Amino acid sequence: MVLNIGIIGTNWITHSYVECAQATQKWNLAAVYSRKEESAKEFASKYEGQKIALYTDLDKFYADPNLNAVYIASPNILHYEQAKAALNAGKHVILEKPSCSTSQELDELFALSKSKGLFLIEAWRHIQEVNFKILKQSISKIGRVLGASITFCQFSSRYDAVLKGEVPNIFNLEMGGGALVDMGCYTVAAAVWLFGAPKDAQYYPVIISTGADGGGTLTLHYEGFTVHLASSKMHTSEAPSEIYGEKASLIVPTITDIERVTLSDPRTKKKEELGAKKVDLNLKEEAEEQARIILEEDWKAAGELEAHSRAVLKVTEKVRRDNGLLFPGGK
Structure with missing residues (x-):
């Protein structure tokens, strides 16, 4: 079976x-919603030979009987209401990060999805990448994690x-913006997938003229070690990411689109390459797993x-509140 998907948001992502x-051959673009008809037509024009319905009315878009799922990549502040409407219309939802402004909103969406027998999946691409999986599997090689x-x-x-x-x-905080929820959430998502939920967290943001954070440093506290996270939209860093252990360290050049995973032994000074060849299409692994979960009704993986x-x-909601970085839904 191929899943027919409709999209909200006509940007590059x-x-x-x-x-x-x-490219997974498990998804088919069947509908495009945009506030402007021209934008919907322009987006659909890139997929010649496909029958794609175009909408400028969200209610009619949700009501399309041909759609199995909706992919939402609209401005952050709209995610909750749009996902809620899609679920109420009987569609599975792939929701771009960040999912919602508050935990209460996300709780409501998951409760609604389960009551409808539908899947709600946040689009964390990097945790599905082959080399991220290798990174996680290799933590056992470094001994006790030190940080x-x-x-x-x-x-x-x-x-x-x-x-x-x-x-x-x-x-713009009024639109649910800021570096933490745009870039920093990738680092938080990586840490949580690797180590689980932290005991506590603190964020030290760089506040810019709009009142939002342009970047910052976040610390996550675990039993026996601390994880330091750095994110910014004001500059680019080529610093690698690293997990330190008593026996060895694991090093990756980036935390998304990981090209290699290096195991470094401080005693022998030897380095071992553990990574695999990454796929050319960097969202394919994510889309493949999302389709599998829906088609196989894998509630365990979804859970x-x-x-x-x-x-x-x-984590992100807590540290935003600590710093007065409040979105409309969380004031």
């Missing part, structure tokens, strides 16, 4: 997701707009992803 999803540092800093051209006095959505999404949001 949506194109990337659709390309990768269709970790995870970095994801990538300059955004929209920061230049901020410097000119503008307030783009991604740096693990649900627990992960809950734990990540609990």
Whole structure:
């Protein structure tokens, strides 16, 4: 069976997701929603030969009987209401990160999805990548974990707009923006998938002129060790990410799109390459697993992803509140 999917959000990440999803041969783009008809037509035009319904009315989009699922990549602040409407319309939901503004909103969505017998899956691409899985499996090789540092800093051209006095959505708290929920959530998601939910967390943000965070440092506290996370949309960093252990360390050049996993022994000074060849389409592994979960009705795997999404949001929501970085739904 092939799942017919409709998309909300016609930006670059949506194109990337659709390309990768269709490459699995388990997804088919069947509908596009955009507020502007021109944007919907332009998006659909890139998929010649496919029958794609175009909508500028969300209610009609949700009511399309041909859709099995909806992929939501709209501005962050719209995720909750749009996911809720899609679930009420009987569609599975693939929800781009960050899922919601508050844990209460996410609780409501998961409760609704279960009551409808539908899947709600947050789109964490990196934890499904082959080399991320190798990284996680290899933690047993380093002995007792002593700590970790995870970095994801990538300059955004929209920061230049901020410097000119503008307030783009991604740096606007009213739209659910900020570096933590855009870039930092990848580092939190990585740590939680590798080590579980932390006992406590503190965030030290760099507040910019819009009132949002342009970057910052986050510490996650576990029993016996601490994980340091760095994220920013104001600059790009080439610093690797590393997990330190009593026997050895694991090093990856990036925390997403990981090209190699290196095991470094401090005693012998030897380095062993553990990684595999990464796939060309970096969202394909994610889309493959999402389709598998839905088609096989794998509630166990869905439950693990649900627990992960809950734990990540609990961290980011807590540290935002600590720093007064409040979204409309959380004030």
